[in-house]
Amino acid sequence: MGASFVFCSDPLDPRRVDPHFAREAQAVRDAGGRVCLVDHDALLAGDAAGAVARVPRDAGPVRYRGWMVPSAGYAALAGALAARGAALLTSPDAYRRAHELPGWYEVFEAVTPRSVWLPAEPGRAPAPQELAAAVAPLGGGPAVVKDYVKSRKHEWREACWVPELSDTRALSRVVERFVELQEDHLAGGVVVRAFEPFTDGGEARVWWADGEPVLVTAHPDTPGARPDPGPALDALRPLVAALGCPFVTTDTALRTDGVWRVVEVGDGQVSGLPGSADPEGLIKSLMQNATGQYSSAHAAWRADFAARTAAR
CATH class of the missing domain: 3.30.1490 (Dna Ligase; domain 1)
Structure with a gap:
């Protein structure tokens, strides 16, 4: 069995994937992965154990793909899954770091408002x-x-x-x-x-798995307006590596003076994939990077960043 993904279930039929994530779930199945279901409404209501009741026991490492969850709710989800023998590849600390601005701002301070x-x-x-x-x-x-x-x-x-x-x-x-x-x-x-002024239609969402860019899409709010060329990814790679989270997105926008800026960082598990994007490439990349680990080069980048910030 390939990698396992935990998707939100359909609120009207808990036995199937929420229609919003149906294309991604099918891509997982086509690639030989396993689709598990979690009840998002139950999770938000505080019933984490009930939310994961349909996840098979001993599912091993899993990635979540679903609606946003508050950081405390994500920690509860991680605990409930662990009790069933499933381990989220993104830890609660890593989720909070990527999901909330105070967690990622210092790393991206030079390239964000x-x-x-x-x-x-x-x-x-x-x-x-x-x-x-x-x-x-x-x-x-x-x-x-x-x-x-x-x-x-x-x-x-x-x-x-x-x-x-x-x-x-x-x-x-x-x-x-x-x-x-x-x-x-x-x-x-x-x-x-x-406030920084940005050009109309100049926003791109970059998806990163284990520190490497695996997909560049339009922003979900403007699915037909992906800029070409997009942002220079080499400048962002060491910053994403320094953040140290296994699956993140960076929303970038072109400022009116021609400079690309990071306007938002997010945990990739809860970032929206625009309808104009084919999920197959993203899912295959996530399945190939299902360890949640970084290469030695990424570890070196993170150690260097930590040393520089400690010296401030």
Whole structure:
């Protein structure tokens, strides 16, 4: 039996894969892999053991491909799978590091918009004076608001865009609305990022398995607009290696001055594959890199990065 993948099940029929991931599951089967099912709704409800009840015992190393899970929920998923003899190739620590901006920001700081963040609980926005102190290192100018994982860019004017950071009242108003709209889904806290202008249609998602780029796609929001040529991957390879996570995505965008920037890093297990992309190549690459280990070169890159950051 080939590598095993854990997919979200269909909420209307728990015996089959969620239709959103059906193409990927078929690619796994075509490549000789095993498809297992997890109940995403049960997982979010706190019933991790019930969520994995359909996963065969002693499935061995597995990759998750499904809807986003909060970091605490992913840790619960890992524990429930381990109890059934299945080991997620991405550990809970690695998942959090790639999934949440505070985990990946330092590694990618030179190639991503400047950012600050404040921990916050659902329904409780930071006070205006806290926000003013937090954003001081960014100076003035426009910015965008998000949480540790996602923004509300579709409510751009009311819950994302801040025209001028020195206007604390406006900043606080946007943050409060963002926290209100996120409700219980607020992830970690509030992030404020310096605004950088990007070209229309100039965004590409790069998929990395064990530190190597295995696929470049459009962003799911613009599936028919993959830029060609895309970002220079050699510049990103040592950064992905330094992050030290087995399966990640980097969302890159072309700034209006012609410079490619990383706008988001994510855990590849919960990153959306655009409908315009053929999943076969991605699945085969993941099956070939099913060890969760890095080469000696990647280990050297990570050790060098750790030494440089420790010396700051």
